[in-house]
Amino acid sequence: MPNKKRILIVDDNEEITRMFSTFLNARNFVTEIVNNGEKALATTLVFKPDIILLDIMMPKVNGFDVLDILKNTANTSSIPVLVLTSLGSKEDRDKAKGLGAEGYLEKSTVDLETILAKVNELLKFS
């Protein structure tokens, strides 16, 4: 049995993170939750996730800033990032892609299974 994959969930909504975590834990992933942008980077360095689920709209340090730092830090730049946001415009999508996000899903149109499929897809390539 291979090592359990580690997922870092970054979202300011605790209920959402708890549900994601519950769902993913049941599918053999190890998850860590961070509810703000400031802690995301430090936790990444310590937790060493295989993939990061990242919300954009967060107070103070938003997802774009976190993404920017992650992709510009040597130890974290190779970790795939799946942006999970309620922002749906092409501009936001392009901005996230431009900063190096590997995936982009709109919260409004996806369900848990879609997220799972996307996570597995990204982990396959990493």
Add this chain to the structure above:
Amino acid sequence: MFNIIIILAATIQALVGLFVYLKKRDSLTNIAFALLSFASLAWAITNFAYTLNAVSPSALYITRLVLFWVVIQNAAFFIFANQYPSSTAVVSKKRLWLVLIFGLLAGAATLSPYVFISVSIKDHQAFPNPGPAIIIFILYSIYTIGLGLTSLIKKRIKASGRQKIHLNYILFASFLSFLLVPITNFVITQAFKTSYFAKISPIYTLLFASIIGYAIVAQKLFDIKAAVTRSVGYVLVLGSVALIYGAVFYVVDNIFFKNIGYETQKEIFSIVLVAILALSFQTLKQFFDKLTNRIFYRDDYDIQEVMDELGDVAVAEIDLQKILNSTKKVLSSALKTKFIEFVLIKGDKPFLEPLNRWKAKLDAAQISKHILSQHHELIIVEELAEDNYLKNALLQSDVGASLRLKTQDQVVGFILLGEKNSGDIFSSKDKDLLLIVANELSVTIQNALRFEEIQNFNLTLQYKVENATYQLRKANNRLKELDDAKDDFISMASHQLRTPLSLIEGYLKMVMIGDAGKINDRQNRFLAQAQENTTRMVDLVSELLSVSRITSGKFTIEAGPVNLATLIDKEVKQLMSMAESHKIALTFHKPEHFPLLMLDEDKTKQVIINFIDNAIYYSKPKGAKIDVQLTVNEDLIEFRVVDNGIGVPEKEKEKLFTKFYRAENAKDARPDGTGVGLYLAKVVITEEGGNLIFDSKEGAGSTFGFSFKKDKIVTGANHDK
């Protein structure tokens, strides 16, 4: 020569006297003036005779006669001075008798040997030696001249306008004659024992005649200007004819008929010359008439010309202000008044334009009422009764006349004319002119007033339209604000609903797939119901979110390869249970092979769900069926959802695809619909480059769908997923 001039002057004065008398024979003033003039003539002739016969034995009698005429003159002056300018007797009878008796006494005295006893001759000059009765003559002269001058001065102080000017001239002439004459003729003669200055005394007569004459011509004294003008013209004509005749006859007689014996020819020539002159008389007369008119009537005007000018104004102008200004100009140049103001009735109120002259002094409305209540359309202020409110009010503002402007049906207003610059009163010609122009002017001004009214009406109308437009714009802005508020609400609500829905959906899913332990079939069925409706709610929120994004300009199509056949099949299967619960036969025959198309999968899916969902909800209770069709034609890929439901009413078809619009029968069938599904379908399909398919008949069913051209097919990929 000197004497001849004096005689001429006296003759002119006598002629003037004659004209004055003829002008108004029953006026005491005129009679007195005539008397004064004739006495002056008589005096001048006697005085002339005296200077010729100074050394002859008759000198004594002539001297006495000179003084006699002076007595007559003084009496005439006294009466004239007291009488002027009244026609009827104003001098009291008592005083008149006193003067007459005194005069008779003085007259008799002058002819008696007691005034001048004798004449002594020295150095070829005659010196009358005064006697004791001379004192009567002196007293008489002082009495008459003194009282006469006092009376004139008193009148001069009270007088105004033209009267004042006339009195100035009369006083000036009188002072010259009646103060200087006695000095040179009597005082100096007696004091210095020389009669030399008596010779120049007639110059005063000449001055008197000239001054009075000038006053007649320039200031219309005695109103005999016309008669004088005609006479001067006539004298000039006769003079020239006589001169020409004389000159020609003299020349011809001397050159051609020098030798005797041409009597017959001479006579023929005379006749011919007379004939020529007779024929040329009219031409000459016209010439001199023009000449004298130009000299004497520089201020005159031609009524016809004034009428023509006013006619031009009426034809050329329609603007009220311009008409008033032009009319002022024309009337001013003809009548030469100090000012001309128009008072027009606008609405029911008199309106002065401009008001400045009146503002300070008078109540315009009051004046207007008085003027308009007068019987005459032309009011000459001078002719109004004394102590009349209107007269006093108008005089205060230097108004000389007022002319009412009235058309057949209404009073337009009136003109206020200032006093004439010359101080003269309005002549009968002026009055004629004003009465003649009143009619045409009234019509012209009324037309201009109406034009102005129409213009004002247009302005009001324009204002009203602008105001209405403004109100509409305001209402429109308010509606826009409301619309924005609604959009904001939708955006907020859809975002806020999104998270709890995701949580419900997620946990339901986890329970159903056994993350929370095994569940039995019954539990699973219940949960499936919950999940189905949660999905519906998620879809609904997604729709609202899309609408909100369209509104805020954040709506985008993310195209990728999509297998439409698979997608539709999946959605039909998902909706099958719902269709069955509605007892609807839902059919879809999935094509074996179908190309991949470049579409936004999520949004296209929403459109497909929406069409099928609608078909289910708007079906009829019995025998309902829905056929989902997907076809590939020669050049089009077409998707259709065909039902036999309630259909869309004809009049609502046009608005069916607009935001939040719902057909009436749809509202009845499903009160909780949002009215965004079809709107969103139209936006999505159009953004993807396709066309909507829509056909419906109320009560028979509808077809909703879309079509894409084949260029949407992803090349090199032609297989099922």
